[in-house]
Amino acid sequence: MVSDPNWERTIGALAGLKPAMQVKTGNGTHTWFRVDETTDPTQSAVATAGINTLLRAAGSDPVGDLPRIARALGTINIPTERKRNRGAKLALAHAVLGPSPAAKAWRLHDLIKAVADALDLDPNDLKGHGSGAGGGTSNPLPPAMLRAPTVELIETLLDLLPNGDSVSRDMFLAVTHAVLGAAAGLGAEAEARARAAFLRWAGRYPGSDPDEDARVYDTIRTTHRGWPHLLTDLRDANPAGWQQITDRLEPLRLEGARRAFANAPIAPEQQHLIESAVITEAASRVGSDKAAASTDADPEQIAGGRGRSLAQRAVDALLRAGAKFFHSPNGRAWICLGGRVYSLDSEAGLRAVLSWLLVRAGLAIVGTAKSELKDLLLSRAYVGPTEKVHYRQAQGPDLTKPEAFINLMDQTGDGVHVDATGWRIKPLSVMPVRFTDRDKGLPMPRPVRATDGVPLLDRLARHIAMHPVNKKDDPSDVGVQQQANMLLFLLNQLFRVGTAVHLFLNGPQGAGKTTTSRRLKDFTDSDTAEVVPSLPSDDAVLFAIAGQQTVLVIDNASAMRGNEADLLCGLATGAAQQKRALYSDGDRQVYEAKCSVVVNSIDENLIKRADLMDRTVVHDQPPLDRKNRRTEQELKAAWERDKPFLFADLLDALSGGLARLDAVMAVTPPEALPRFTDAALLAEAAAQSLGWKAGLCLAAINASRHGASERQLEENPYAFRVRALLEAEGGKWSGTVADLRQRLTFMDGPEWGRVNQSAQSFTVARDRMAGPLRDTWGICTASLRGSGGVRHVRLSLDGPAT
Template identity: 25%
Template structure:
């Protein structure tokens, strides 16, 4: 036989044994492209006619063997392609020292029988670093076999052991589900590399044994270890191995009837969690676990990485070994189900919780310490009555100090008295345990200190590594952020879509969003939160009346160049006074609890509950009653008038009212008004009479603040009549003559 006729001389030998082979594309490892759908020959040999065609056309090509042909009743031909030389010995040990294989440039491929009933599939086994290590060639797969020439080295593929053509099929080892799982475990284990290198084998060996005892007997483990360790290994791990195995079995990794112990181990982990004092409960939708901490408790969502770490630690303390991800996932799923269906229902909050009797604030300490505020004052408590959880980036608050005031904060921020009253109002409202909440809208040019002011608010209410965010693109992302943060701070806003403005209103007053749960077709998830929020920008990013009525507008002036300080200096001073500022704020919250029921609801502010809470806190701040609410209503009205006067529709209506003979009044149909504003149209003006009517309804109250009044009258056959008049003197625009008659 000469290598020039590789396919032509060898293919008939394989076809004669009912194996399927195909010619290989020159200089590659893939089947020749001219044969079409080569995978169709994995289950059936080519016809006699096709065989003769291939022999005539591809006789000088390399030869490739297809897997999946039935070689004995209930068994198909398969192959285990080991990509790395260091894994060859252990792969052979797991497979039972196969009698035949082949080798090319590196690694080795061993031929096996695959039970049809086990439904083993073609798959790739990855190592612990997620790098391809072993390919299981079953089903529509092929592999190049000797005496083919390797396309990269130019050398001939060689057989390991017997050539496949000389083997009895009963000699091939069986690759069943158990052996495949065992091979996958060894290849993917993070402890395998240390044993292969022969260094640090004690710790790695103990941990690998704990993974293996649920999958094979003692002698099988010993066989695998002998294959893993280097041939020149001089350590004593093999002598210690029986003790490791006995210890692992004694700790709950006993072999079950099906060769595995994952179910038993998962149940044991659940027991470990319960014995550690975990309390399982839910909030009506999500599952939580409260776990003991030093002199307190901590609460975690059961699906969070923080709870997984806690459970891993508890398991390691009990069993003295780590656990696999799959086993941990099974245990967590069981705990989650128990929490949802057997646990009690408790509300769970981030950072601030409470009611009209008491407020608790999670300081974020490792012992779960809280500040408990009542009508009689505040104090530190090792264990609160409320449940808190901490999302990603959650950072601690310092212990508050008594006897402080907010004057140091005013001085640090350089705020005028009116602006400081507005900022104080927001901070006090943000510490209210339930909504509604006023949104703080901060405007200012560059150098006005708006970013530092927003950072200070975040550090006083809800410090987090994500101090400032960007406005999200959609309502779903907004609600997900609300789930993770108590105080939302949005930086450098330049504009805002109408739907996002509406969503922020919902978030301030409390409301829900129903969305499809991820990775499901029709399961609905309801996201419902109420949160205080801060938005800053240079100017004009918020204009819709609904949001402005729920806002505390704060406009900052640029700082004088000579008065500016570095951010580092300001942060250092802020950290120095932060405990005293917190103490003063908690005094204000105590005052709000003490005086809320007796405080009259302030007039002129839409957010009546929030305004009443702020007014009730004034005594605790040493401020004259009504000072904070008056500052808010004054700032709101000024912003309303400014924004409404910038509305294109308001500008157009004022032009209509200044037309000759109108005498500051329009009395007619909506359609007539639409025609009158048509010549002055811009993109912001309503495009239909229906849109015009809807905008008048939406802007009606805001327009009244600016002296424009809208009265809707009854409908008749011609449409809806309206009356619009101005309570202030109007003058035609001098730059151009009026276009209205």
């Protein structure tokens, strides 16, 4: 090979082709040719692959891809530290204009090849990036760009591609991969025809083994080769055949060339600059601002307009498809496209939009065009209306008409609408609330009504361990209490007007607590992360996760710190976390969440804070009978069979509850309601629709809560001693806070731990337990300020202190 160490011969030869300009920077010389525009991404791949090969042959990196060629000119080039150490200096890029008119891409292809031939440059002997036509490219093309226009072209090309002693094993495998990539996505019939054509081509090799050829073809799972690479292989092996194929592709090829080398003429007075609209595949930031300022233009008027960047044309395509842009109250940007809602702030949402543009509009958005597109989409969303976005469930906007909406998160884009008249499956696009699919969220089963007559809670008991019901109309029966609690918790996951109810699963080792937790999560808000061992340490991360889910599951908890209990209380009533947005000075990121939490543990006294217990229902899981043990496979199969029936049964119960809710509210006295009033009323109404007698469900819930509170007070060092004090004092006691602490400190009872470490911790314990002592044991606490500011406490066992 003839050497050209300083690239002088190459640069001079390229200059002789009369390019649009040559740009000299601190990194070297860039030669620019002016080529017509295009709009077809698939055919641009054909042109890019071929021209990249020739660029490499001419001694250049293969920079024909759009993100590389779309470089801003007339800019200052600042060398890296390594280059500065070698003596490189600050340089100003400058352009040398040439007189050539816009050239046809394949004429340019021939000119560059002539330079390589004249200089005796061999691409196989040059270091650099792999050719775009190679199978091992580090930047593989998307599948849509590997796909052939038609299967007939694949068949014709393979008929023209030679196969004989000169075809090596590597060449055979390269063609195999390329045929697979070219046929992928054309449909099952076309893929079968491409396979048959390949086997005919392979069979022309002397001594071919048809079974081995088929085995090789059928065992390849992924490929980065396709139609552009088949064209390159044919051109190298049979130029006349390649010309026959390219004649049939001429219109498409020209479109691809225009797309790959889009450039506009440069005004004489702007010789050192290219305006933002010139390089259509990568507009500058100024171009993005201009596009954002013109977002109110009629897409029908601007569609296809020359000079519009790729990102602007992508927005045009989205608008023509009926895309709607809006933002949520917490400042996130969204797009509704084809009935689906995607977050423009997340990579997953942006990938979905880019995939739509590639498949539906034929626009491949990469590099700087992707950044510009994101800016344009965010601009539209932030000036759009404000709408709340939900993930799994939502209530209707009309509070006078209770109704629930549930996102199935499946491929159909359907959801379930539940009201007092029943439930119906509808497209999410026709619902009055906005839904989006959660990243890593799993689909809910499509509900199916069972015909075996098994009630909801009896069917549920097949999969979740519960105590048997001995006295079905007795609220003190443990089995009735557990059914009432489970009904309350499940309904709260589908319809949540007030508090999000937490669930504490307690039981001995081997009681199936983890399995029960997984079933409840899978039943109401299925997700790839079914259970987690603990809460995230970062509060903002916790709220970001919980804000997208209906229920979280903490498995095998061994302790619960005070700050964790406070966070769970906030999640129950609905709270928010905020922090400074990254890469900003004063902007905030806000994460809102109202989410149930299932906690399971072998420690029955795990929840020590009364305010958290007040927002929680407790399920004491009975130990499993060893005689009834089954394999995990059997359990899962049975669960999957019953899940659609259980979901339909629960939807029926919710509908029945909504129908009776007003009547139940009218006759239920306020003093009979727990802290999670709305959830308890709905459970009572739904239980009546299932055939329970009036008041039974609510009474069972209260009895269960009383038992849980009783157990919590028995284990609390302050509450246990206060009751003992009042029993010894005849039901009443009064004195200063210091007197009370002194009196209780030396009484027998549960270990104080940190509760009595200081006067302040003692006061906090007293205030926290005042409500549970009043509600469960009838012990009332009054705090008074006496003379000199001394605080006094009055305790009474038989009613409010006076």
